[in-house]
Amino acid sequence: MKFGIFYEHQLPRPWTADSEYQLFQDSLDQFELADKLGYDYAWVVEHHFLEEYSHSAAPEVFLGAASQRTKNIRLGHGVIQLTTNQPQRVAEKVATLDLLSNGRVELGMGEATGPAELHPFGTRVRDKRERWEEAVRAIIPMFTKTDWEFHGQFHDFPARNVVPKPRQLPNPPLWVACSNIQTIAKAGEWGIGALGFSFVSPEAARAWVHRYYNNFLHNKNRLAAYKENPNIAVVSGFMCAPTDEEARELAAGWTFFIFALQYYGRNGIDAPGKSDLWGAYQEWRKTDKAEAALRSALVGSPDTIRKKLQQFAESNVDQVILLNQAGKTSHKAICDSLKLFADEIMPEFHAMEPAHQQWKDEVLSGRLVLEDLPTDGYDIYAHQNPGEERISPEELKKRMAAKEAAGRAAG
DSSP: OEEEEEEOOOOOSOOOTTHHHHHHHHHHHHHHHHHHHTOOEEEEOOOOSOTTTOOOSOHHHHHHHHHTTOSSSEEEEEEEESSSSOHHHHHHHHHHHHHHTTSOEEEEEEOOSSHHHHGGGTOOGGGHHHHHHHHHHHHGGGGTOSSEEEEOSSOEEEEEOOOSOOSSSSOOOEEEEOSSTTHHHHHHHHTSEEEEEOBSSHHHHHHHHHHHHHHHHHSOOOSSSOOOOOOEEEEEEEEEOSSHHHHHHHTHHHHHHHHHHHHHHHHOSSSTTOOOHHHHHHHHTTSHHHHHHHHHSEEEOHHHHHHHHHHHHHTTOSEEEEEEEOTTOOHHHHHHHHHHHHHHTHHHHHTTHHHHHHHHHHHHHTSSOOOOOOOTTOOSBTTSOTTSOOOOHHHHHHHHHHHHHHHHHHO
């Protein structure tokens, strides 16, 4: 099993004049430490306008700086938004980062969240899946072709040689954000890596892993001629401390992450420049929902985390991504947690990697046939609430079209 770290660059209020500066300097130090400790991946998101929840608007700039402070760790866009960036700019930025890092880029691609992020860029929520798919088709040939033009519904540009070209040819490893758990199945069809969250149970993890690989092999729907990337990675809240009690005390960052994610999902941006998510979080953190979020995470002593990780390993998940930089978790707490995990836990799970790769080779070659397990009962991640409605991109498009039609009729 491989391990990554995950960065939203969260910054709850109150702020000082140096808060954002210190946030990015500390994060660079943490990336450098993770590289030295032997972590495999470091992922950075892209979000816009989501105060306190994410100040990571230009991940390619941060990752460019990190590339000069690290040597081995893979540097991941987790993810770059294809709905708020022009395809040619994505190709240019990714290739430049790949050259700076000597071929260490992982290209995670996503759609963005909702109106709060999309509307200022002139993108409709109902179009985001189709826009994303079209962008993938436009971007991939730019990495290799020297005379490429594209004419689609959302993107249109004349023949050009997009330079520079990446160090990893024909393309860096591709991933897709799977915030909606159903996207894991689509990732298998597309033949690219799935970036999801922790599953509700070992049975759910096994079912989705089987669904992914069976789709990868038998329900192919590749979006372009790219190098495939059969991988499943899951993001989990994380805090490792000498005792369970110490870890839980330090893990408020993870529950703030869940609260803020749900807050923007419900409310959008209701008061630009005046948000107080940390203040609103103080009541929520006392609820059963916060307790459930803690139980879903890798929070505890080395022994406690080791037992939880064993379930991931038995489900044949490829990578576990540790979300530690969240809320008001201190730089020292983050570094101490990374060190303890690397010393006490990571080596034994790294040692399992050859056996996992052998299992994977057997599956991909067809010598090992995976049972087609039902996923119907596992339609949420561990941190999500069963009562919340979740709709597919297709259903979202229908609803938005109906809403617009009703608005025109009323007007």
